[in-house]
Amino acid sequence: MAKMKYPEQIVANIPFCPGCGHGIIVRLMVECVNELGYSDKIVMHQAVGCCSLVGLGLDWEMLVGAHGGGGANATGLKRMLKDTALVIAYQGDGDAYNIGLAETLNAAYRNENITVIAVNNTNFGMTGGQMSWTTLPGQRTTTSVDGRDSKTSGMPIKVPELIANSFDTAYVARGTVTSPAEIRKTKGFIKQGLQNQIDGKGHSLIEILSPCPTNWHSNPITDSLDRIEKELIPFYYPIGELKVKGE
């Protein structure tokens, strides 16, 4: 059997659950950085959440980020490193859009020259599947056991749209990892976000719709990907480029 080839920066198995989207996303980030020639010039803000598992297997310099602090942590890193290295803020939806909403929006507001990768799996994965601001109405989580009641807890938040429509940033896109074709497109978004940083264009946010089979209590391959394609994309989170500065 042919051996799977990994980028050399992935030095150990990163223990995401089977069928989790995080693993694909990590690989895409590494491939993009390598292809852009920045493999020895990359610092990642590693958010609290399942993102933090990346420290167990990715051989990059990584800041142990404060929960939700990505926008601010990455600002500090990038303002010091300037154009000598790329800075990625790798965050979950709960991290970037709940606790970190202020830091996320303010970094975009300032048009910080950073690349934010926000993994939207519609819940707090790491802590066992609580409701996040991206949880769909009616979605059962451990803190919305009868399904999310939007009358008291709000409607799913769309931070990419908010930033695209409100702030003077470089780039906003939403992708997913449901098929090889979508993975390729998402890789293109990530690469564009990093290229913008290299070109000094400013803030790029790429949200990625990602399955969390463990907390969705669904089959990792079929049901989870189906949910993204049939529920998330058509009704709440359209994919594609939302903003390209200058266009």
Added chain:
Amino acid sequence: MGDMVKGNVAMGEAAIRAGMHMYAGYPITPSTEIMEYLSWRAPQEDRVFIQAESEMAAMKMVYGAAATGARVLTASSGLGISCKQEGVSYMNMAQYPGVMINVVRYGDGLGSLMSGQTDYLREVKGAGNGDARMIVLSPSSVQEAYDLVYEAFDISQKYKSLVMILTEGGLGQMMEECEYSEMKTVPFASWGYTGDRSKDEYRPMGMGADVYAHALEMAAKRVTIKEEMQRWESGFLDDAEYVMLGYGLPGRAIKSYVKARRAEGEKIGYIRPISLWPFPEKAFKGINPGVKGFISVETSDDGGMVEDVALYGKKYGSGFEKVPVYGLFCPPGIPTLRFIGEKFEDIKSGKMKEVF
């Protein structure tokens, strides 16, 4: 002879001259002039100044910048420092150097705009979650505030520890003569992140995989700091019947008071702690064994330092454990010599009871 400078401005200039690379903060009285000054002074010297959206964010920016080996500073007052606690704790975990300034305003919650020393317990006894401490230094003049900030960056790098300059609204706002020292140009520390994972001096992130080893390292570091970093000023201790202790502006007030009373023959001495953590317990070694009382003079509801005076004071000398510890607590502001004198009479006459 230096020029007349405001305390907050002197501290801002000290940071620049000490080679500070980056400042992030959020305005709050009575510390705001530090950031106002740095907002134009830092870019002038090619340093980074960021007005953050909040104190929480400011501290996290400082944390991110510190990871690159940069010299970082943030300043605030009272509740603003409360907001920074999570970031403070991350700095401790990673053992990143950094300097913080708290220009204290009196009180809990929103507090007041008056000068105070009400943040002693938070700054001296802890530093966010976890067991960490910050090295806490407290000046009693504008010149000393300048000197301590100037030195704080080196101290913080030496011990891989945050250094907190704990000062008061009164000092931040006051103008005095101050002499500036030479401008230092300092490179980023060699262990800082550059983005190149393969370089020799790679700095492990967080606590590392071995939490037990991390705990031992942190504990050992604090023993060293306790031994090496105690600082104080004292006088007239060897025959003193009463010893007054005060830091910051009250420290300056007791020094004047004690000198004046000594001239009249009153057997009284003083200790002005400059380091609050580590507390200068060594200062107690020369005190008259027959001392009748220790008096902690503080601008506070019911004292913070008084607990350390009791804890460390009673540890030294023969029979010090029975020496009463009094609290001479002054409401917002700076204690006047008359106020100190009246309360001192109450202590001697037995009207005021000891705290410990």
